[in-house]
Amino acid sequence: MRLVGFAAGVCAVVALAGCSEAVDGQPEASGAPLTKEQLFDPCTVSDSVLQAAGADPAKKDDNPFSVPRAEWKGCNWLAGDFFLSFYSTTYTMQKFQENTHLHDFKDVTVGGRAAKQYLIGDRSPAEECGIVFESSQGRITLQANKASSSKSTTDPCAVVNDAAPHFVEIIPK
Template structure:
């Protein structure tokens, strides 16, 4: 059942992944593209950050893709009527901006960290929101997705903006 709530957010991952094709302009370490092993592992986020962000550590989904993705690592948790997901990827912030599934990008600063906020999909009102940050361990995106079973009218960006400060401090720079 948890996978249903992650489906749309994972759809972003699948659209960006392009069936495993290589992508120009990937984050690099010492001039070489990052490998999956070099990406930040979102499942290592401390329980204290999850609790502070309103997520239930016991609801952890460490396999939000169902099948391995060479360019991604991800983890997600239930947070009341929403899912909070964290992904790291070899794809650049520019690739996020080029993705037609993502829209309404806004430059933001969260706890002193520059990033971009975006909406996922074309639903109005939106049911998913994301924040993307560059890091030395890949591009990191935080996402808030309304659970399919929820009738909440809360803006997913509000949920994400309230949760993000608790995660930003533990994400790699």
């Protein structure tokens, strides 16, 4: 049952990766293409960071896409009624904002670092929210996705905003 909720979060990433819409051109970062090997590895988060953010280090999924994705690296962890997903990608911020599955972008600052917060999907009230950061090792996104079995009325943006300060220090500049 909880996999269904997680699957919805992966759908947001898969949609961004181009499974539901075409993405023209080559992924770029700062004008120069990155390879998957050059991306930040989100799965290297320490247990102490995860615990401080409310995630359970023992409830880790290091294969969130089920099949390899050339443009993405990522892991997620169960965090109460939500999954916290931490991804890096070669896609540009522009590609994030062009994705019709992601919407309501707004500028935010987390730990002194500029980022963009966004909602995922078309549910009302929203069940998924993310924050994306620019980085020398790709765009780094942290998402909170409500577990399908959850009866929580907590706003997923509140969850991701509470967790983000614990992750921001490990995100490359």
